[in-house]
Amino acid sequence: xxxxxxxxxxxxxxxxxxxxxxxxxxxxxxxxxxxxxxxxxxxxxxxxxxxxxxxxxxxxxxxxxxxxxxxxxxxxxxxxxxxxxxxxxxxxxxxxxxxxxxxxxxxxxxxxxxxxxxxxxxxxxxxxxxxxxxxxxxxxxxxxxxxx
Amino acid sequence: xxxxxxxxxxxxxxxxxxxxxxxxxxxxxxxxxxxxxxxxxxxxxxxxxxxxxxxxxxxxxxxxxxxxxxxxxxxxxxxxxxxxxxxxxxxxxxxxxxxxxxxxxxxxxxxxxxxxxxxxxxxxxxxxxxxxxxxxxxxxxxxxxxxxxxxxxxxxxxxxxxxxxxxxx
Numbered sequence: 001x002x003x004x005x006x007x008x009x010x011x012x013x014x015x016x017x018x019x020x021x022x023x024x025x026x027x028x029x030x031x032x033x034x035x036x037x038x039x040x041x042x043x044x045x046x047x048x049x050x051x052x053x054x055x056x057x058x059x060x061x062x063x064x065x066x067x068x069x070x071x072x073x074x075x076x077x078x079x080x081x082x083x084x085x086x087x088x089x090x091x092x093x094x095x096x097x098x099x100x101x102x103x104x105x106x107x108x109x110x111x112x113x114x115x116x117x118x119x120x121x122x123x124x125x126x127x128x129x130x131x132x133x134x135x136x137x138x139x140x141x142x143x144x145x146x147x148x
Numbered sequence: 149x150x151x152x153x154x155x156x157x158x159x160x161x162x163x164x165x166x167x168x169x170x171x172x173x174x175x176x177x178x179x180x181x182x183x184x185x186x187x188x189x190x191x192x193x194x195x196x197x198x199x200x201x202x203x204x205x206x207x208x209x210x211x212x213x214x215x216x217x218x219x220x221x222x223x224x225x226x227x228x229x230x231x232x233x234x235x236x237x238x239x240x241x242x243x244x245x246x247x248x249x250x251x252x253x254x255x256x257x258x259x260x261x262x263x264x265x266x267x268x269x270x271x272x273x274x275x276x277x278x279x280x281x282x283x284x285x286x287x288x289x290x291x292x293x294x295x296x297x298x299x300x301x302x303x304x305x306x307x308x309x310x311x312x313x314x315x316x317x
Contacts, residue, residue: 009300018281047303050256051275057172064164
């Protein structure tokens with residue numbers, strides 16, 4: 001004898017007449033033997049009956065006249081064409097924003113801008129003191145040692 | 149009606165009430181239901197040439213459910229697109245002051261609107277549109293077993309919501 005499974009989605013299918021003969025027989029058996037299965041069936045049946053008992057919800061007065069009027073067809077067509085336009089505009093705005101953000105965030109290449117006038121002035125000052133223009137061409141910090 | 153295929157105006161006149169009811173149960177408010185119906189009728193207009201005479205209301209229910217699910221997906225992708233006039237799209241709507249309260253029906257509608265969309269659409273197609281599981285599976289693009297599970301779980305969630313509403317009342 002196989003163990004009885006817990007109540008499952010066969011209960012809804014049972015109520016809807018969607019089980020094949022073998023499954024229906026199995027569920028019939030569980031329902032006859034098990035209060036748990038019967039409680040499960042009653043819970044699902046409660047929701048099913050509540051949904052099926054809902055009244056037909058009517059559209060507001062005048063809605064169908066508007067839908068069926070020739071003018072409304074044009075309005076609907078306009079509404080539909082508005083969507084691609086809005087999408088295109090949004091895409092363009094995002095692209096522009098991306099370019100602006102990228103230009104701010106991505107670092108530009110390092111540029112070397114030697115302070116030529118300042119270097120020239122300091123060189124002139126040093127040579128005027130030491131009277132050795134050649135050895136004073138470069139400041140000490142700029143001397144790069146040669147390595148073998 | 150020529151050769152068994154109705155015009156879209158005939159569809160709107162003869163089956164509009166059914167279409168609107170399904171749209172309302174899916175969307176949960178009149179503003180969105182009106183939009184769903186109009187979009188569904190546009191698709192009906194385009195698709196009538198391909199329509200095979202059969203269950204017209206089943207076909208309409210499938211179309212309006214697809215419109216609903218497309219809209220849900222669109223709003224999920226772009227939440228900022230939610231229109232100011234429809235803040236109730238996600239939040240279960242309270243009945244408007246000018247609506248006649250129908251008591252238990254309002255509670256059922258509120259519980260239905262609170263269900264996740266995949267359960268709600270399966271339950272509405274089954275219990276409001278009265279479609280068989282196979283047609284629901286085709287409409288939603290999922291296997292029949294998934295439909296069975298969603299309907300069952302949707303009903304259980306709805307039942308629990310109704311019971312807890314009664315307990316707090």
